Amino acid sequence: MEKLLIKGGNSLTGNVTCSGAKNAALPMIASTILCDEKVVLKNLPYLQDITTMFELLGSMGSEIMLDENMNFTICSDNLSDIEARYELVKTMRASILVLGPLVAKYGKARIALPGGCAIGSRPVNYHLDALKQMGAKIVLKNGYIEASAKKLSAANIRFEGVTVTGTENIMMAATLAKGTSVLTNVAKEPEIIDLADMLISMGAKIHGAGSDEITIEGVKNLKGTEFYIPADRIEAGTYLAAAAVTKGDITVNGINPDRLMKVIDKLKGTGAKLDFTENSISISMKRDHPKPVDITTAPFPEFPTDMQAQFSVINAISDGTSNIYETVFENRFMHILELNRMGCDINVQGNHATIKGVKSIYGAEVMATDLRASASLILAGLCAKGETVVDRIYHIDRGYERIEEKLNYLGANIIRLPS
Numbered sequence: 001m002e003k004l005l006i007k008g009g010n011s012l013t014g015n016v017t018c019s020g021a022k023n024a025a026l027p028m029i030a031s032t033i034l035c036d037e038k039v040v041l042k043n044l045p046y047l048q049d050i051t052t053m054f055e056l057l058g059s060m061g062s063e064i065m066l067d068e069n070m071n072f073t074i075c076s077d078n079l080s081d082i083e084a085r086y087e088l089v090k091t092m093r094a095s096i097l098v099l100g101p102l103v104a105k106y107g108k109a110r111i112a113l114p115g116g117c118a119i120g121s122r123p124v125n126y127h128l129d130a131l132k133q134m135g136a137k138i139v140l141k142n143g144y145i146e147a148s149a150k151k152l153s154a155a156n157i158r159f160e161g162v163t164v165t166g167t168e169n170i171m172m173a174a175t176l177a178k179g180t181s182v183l184t185n186v187a188k189e190p191e192i193i194d195l196a197d198m199l200i201s202m203g204a205k206i207h208g209a210g211s212d213e214i215t216i217e218g219v220k221n222l223k224g225t226e227f228y229i230p231a232d233r234i235e236a237g238t239y240l241a242a243a244a245v246t247k248g249d250i251t252v253n254g255i256n257p258d259r260l261m262k263v264i265d266k267l268k269g270t271g272a273k274l275d276f277t278e279n280s281i282s283i284s285m286k287r288d289h290p291k292p293v294d295i296t297t298a299p300f301p302e303f304p305t306d307m308q309a310q311f312s313v314i315n316a317i318s319d320g321t322s323n324i325y326e327t328v329f330e331n332r333f334m335h336i337l338e339l340n341r342m343g344c345d346i347n348v349q350g351n352h353a354t355i356k357g358v359k360s361i362y363g364a365e366v367m368a369t370d371l372r373a374s375a376s377l378i379l380a381g382l383c384a385k386g387e388t389v390v391d392r393i394y395h396i397d398r399g400y401e402r403i404e405e406k407l408n409y410l411g412a413n414i415i416r417l418p419s
């Protein structure tokens with residue numbers, strides 16, 4: 001298994017450009033199932049999760065072509081299969097995103113039930129309840145979800161809890177349903193707006209994405225489109241956090257600061273100076289130690305759970321005590337055990353971490369447990385004394401494009417060790 005060897009102590013300086021957003025790209029690729037024509041996606045990030053989504057669509061009969069400008073043309077108009085097998089679903093839970101489109105377009109789907117994962121149980125009951133309300137018959141059999149419906153009917157659906165992929169799944173399904181659906185208590189993440197924009201460009205009739213209520217008037221069919229994937233706000237936030245822990249001075253290009261407001265507010269709270277344009281965020285950290293910041297994760301527009309692990313590192317080397325409450329996932333503190341092995345002083349009780357800032361932390365051999373946990377270990381390695389080796393980095397390759405190359409370009413010293 002490949003590992004990352006990080007020699008800590010370098011301040012990050014310079015410019016870095018964000019890749020396309022993984023969490024926007026995944027539902028967009030799934031949405032091509034709804035469409036009768038070719039779809040061209042531009043600025044897709046080169047990531048393991050994207051490859052897995054293509055593998056899934058390919059296994060069902062989609063044609064996927066890459067041109068010389070790295071644009072992908074996807075044609076999913078005549079699928080020969082409607083199954084997402086366990087081998088793929090177990091490596092990427094977002095495979096569930098093909099459920100809504102398959103039932104809406106082909107009247108049936110067979111998707112392996114995602115099990116638990118490192119950050120919690122992550123059930124899909126909200127997705128299934130909503131599809132049932134649209135008239136789908138759902139049977140759970142042999143570890144698979146078997147869904148069928150002659151034609152989905154529009155429905156007024158109030159989600160029991162806020163779910164990002166659940167909102168996306170049902171928004172996609174409703175585009176081809178009979179009548180007008182109204183979805184409430186929906187997720188408001190920027191990626192929901194991105195998906196709605198893409199579906200609208202395909203001829204869908206969607207209003208209200210990004211608000212508490214989304215209205216979708218079903219149409220007979222969707223046409224092809226070309227769509228540019230916006231920058232990854234979590235990747236941007238991770239590089240800003242990396243600068244904050246290394247007394248850095250960097251500009252992250254390609255990112256709209258409106259997508260990261262809560263993270264920016266908290267970075268300001270650490271004593272860093274932040275500047276913006278419409279399309280970039282600059283950060284400069286002059287303090288020897290960041291000021292501690294309290295964090296409570298919650299759905300957008302609140303502080304994103306996908307930035308919690310990175311802020312654990314900022315707080316761990318701060319000059320005071322702070323609290324982090326994780327309210328989105330029940331088991332998202334796996335990185336803390338590894339951070340404590342590097343000399344951090346963090347105590348976890350349930351969903352609450354109390355972090356006492358320490359003067360310095362030390363390199364160690366650590367193990368990544370999930371995507372954002374891996375990012376936090378790299379950040380810790382960047383500000384630790386000595387060498388850190390991060391194992392199981394396949395997690396990081398799922399969600400960060402060429403992370404060590406981008407960080408090295410900013411002055412980090414990271415080597416990818418072959419397996």
Ligand code: UD1
Pocket residue numbers: 023026093094120121122123124125126127128161162163164165166187299305306328329330
């Ligand atoms: C998406 C993101 C992930 C991010 C998360 C929260 C993608 C591909 N992934 O994941 O990066 O961390 O949002 O912002 O976009 N839940 C249920 N039943 C359901 C669905 C969800 O109980 O049917 C619970 C989950 O266990 C979790 C919470 O709701 O506790 C939020 O999960 P959800 O928003 O669905 O996360 P994902 O869409 O899987």
